[in-house]
Amino acid sequence: MEEIQAWEDLSNIPPDPPVMREICNKCKRPAIVCWCSALPPQRLNPRSNIILLQHPAEEKRCLRTAPMLQLGLDEKKFYIFKGKRFPQPRHENLENLLKHPNTILLYPSKTAIDIKELENEFTSYNLVLIDGTWPQAKAIYTASPILHKIKQVKLITTSTSDYIIRTQPTEGCLSTLETAAEALSQLECDPIYRKQLIEPLHMLCKFQLDNGAVTHQSKEFLLKTKTYPKLIGKRLSKLLKTTNEYIEH
Numbered sequence: 001m002e003e004i005q006a007w008e009d010l011s012n013i014p015p016d017p018p019v020m021r022e023i024c025n026k027c028k029r030p031a032i033v034c035w036c037s038a039l040p041p042q043r044l045n046p047r048s049n050i051i052l053l054q055h056p057a058e059e060k061r062c063l064r065t066a067p068m069l070q071l072g073l074d075e076k077k078f079y080i081f082k083g084k085r086f087p088q089p090r091h092e093n094l095e096n097l098l099k100h101p102n103t104i105l106l107y108p109s110k111t112a113i114d115i116k117e118l119e120n121e122f123t124s125y126n127l128v129l130i131d132g133t134w135p136q137a138k139a140i141y142t143a144s145p146i147l148h149k150i151k152q153v154k155l156i157t158t159s160t161s162d163y164i165i166r167t168q169p170t171e172g173c174l175s176t177l178e179t180a181a182e183a184l185s186q187l188e189c190d191p192i193y194r195k196q197l198i199e200p201l202h203m204l205c206k207f208q209l210d211n212g213a214v215t216h217q218s219k220e221f222l223l224k225t226k227t228y229p230k231l232i233g234k235r236l237s238k239l240l241k242t243t244n245e246y247i248e249h
């Protein structure tokens with residue numbers, strides 16, 4: 001009897017292998033780790049535009065936040081351009097955007113002013129952000145002279161990143177999503193961006209933690225406690241120490 005049952009079970013196995021993983025067609029992630037349900041109920045529609053200049057390596061990271069930003073905002077309010085320097089001939093309309101008088105660049109240089117101190121010269125801004133690690137962002141900035149002419153702003157925030165999975169270069173250093181959400185809330189005087197845009201990130205972090213991902217402490221913390229140099233080697237450790245000086249809290 002058991003043997004017959006076993007043969008029946010075998011004959012019920014479909015001849016084709018099962019579909020490996022169902023992919024969400026919105027966020028392009030496997031359906032079981034899709035964060036789309038945490039997106040704002042309706043795409044947010046700020047007065048200002050977000051212009052993301054993305055380093056090509058950023059797109060390949062497994063935990064990246066640009067798609068969360070893209071899917072959380074109205075399509076007409078979000079632009080993304082990829083490259084190691086900007087603008088290039090393939091970056092349609094970018095040069096125009098970058099030359100616009102209401103364009104501002106979020107970049108923590110010595111001349112950057114606190115975004116809160118922008119006098120309301122314009123009702124809306126084109127807010128340019130560089131998406132990449134700090135050394136990548138610096139390289140993009142250096143290779144793109146047009147960016148040097150744009151009014152530079154910085155975010156003064158004391159909150160530590162929610163993006164706890166990906167090791168942050170320094171305490172208070174935010175992911176691109178968190179940076180854009182915070183900047184929009186300050187520019188538009190509306191907390192909705194800060195609250196709603198980062199929800200997919202919370203969901204992703206929770207999922208990763210529930211599934212055994214390690215909560216990384218920031219590189220700054222690890223450097224202070226001297227556990228990091230062993231892991232990364234002397235050269236990178238030295239580099240991180242110098243780049244920390246550029247990031248203002």
Ligand SMILES: [Zn+2]
Pocket residue numbers: 024025026027028029034035036037
């Ligand atoms: Zn999805």
